[in-house]
Amino acid sequence: MKLLRTLVSVLALLSGGTAWIATPVHAATAIVTLSPDTGPAGTSVTVTGTGFPKKSSGTISAGTATAAFKTSASGYFTAELVMPPTDEPALAVRATSGAASAAATFTYTYSSPSVTEEDPTWRRPPPRLPRLRPRRPPSCGSAWAPREARSPPRNSTP
Numbered sequence: 001m002k003l004l005r006t007l008v009s010v011l012a013l014l015s016g017g018t019a020w021i022a023t024p025v026h027a028a029t030a031i032v033t034l035s036p037d038t039g040p041a042g043t044s045v046t047v048t049g050t051g052f053p054k055k056s057s058g059t060i061s062a063g064t065a066t067a068a069f070k071t072s073a074s075g076y077f078t079a080e081l082v083m084p085p086t087d088e089p090a091l092a093v094r095a096t097s098g099a100a101s102a103a104a105t106f107t108y109t110y111s112s113p114s115v116t117e118e119d120p121t122w123r124r125p126p127p128r129l130p131r132l133r134p135r136r137p138p139s140c141g142s143a144w145a146p147r148e149a150r151s152p153p154r155n156s157t158p
Contacts, residue, residue: 030102032095038107041085045106049077049095058097062106071097083108 030051069079094103
């Protein structure tokens with residue numbers, strides 16, 4: 001038996017010594033995805049994560065918005081997050097659980113008001129009416145006076 005142990009030790013040294021030493025298992029890389037990943041402020045986003053510590057709890061944060069999540073036995077989670085308003089064109093959504101952390105970017109879309117939309121605080125000015133001039137009453141003897149109101153011509157004979 002002692003001979004067998006010696007032989008195994010010699011073989012281990014000849015093979016570089018690493019064959020019998022346990023190698024560390026690399027931890028899975030945490031990944032976060034967003035659906036949808038673009039939209040206006042107030043969009044409800046489904047955050048999906050993989051590679052997080054198994055059966056652990058964590059938080060998702062994006063600007064002023066936060067949400068909690070719990071991972072499954074495989075390190076998977078889904079959670080909902082409502083995107084907060086911001087002046088920035090994009091915002092990082094970060095999920096953290098223990099030492100694992102991952103982020104994805106949400107891009108904001110801004111729509112300009114369409115021509116058919118009306119601002120309720122704005123009122124259309126009233127239509128412009130044509131300007132009317134006041135009528136002056138006709139003077140006596142003018143062509144516009146009724147016939148009986150006209151004076152007879154001066155040099156005429158009856």
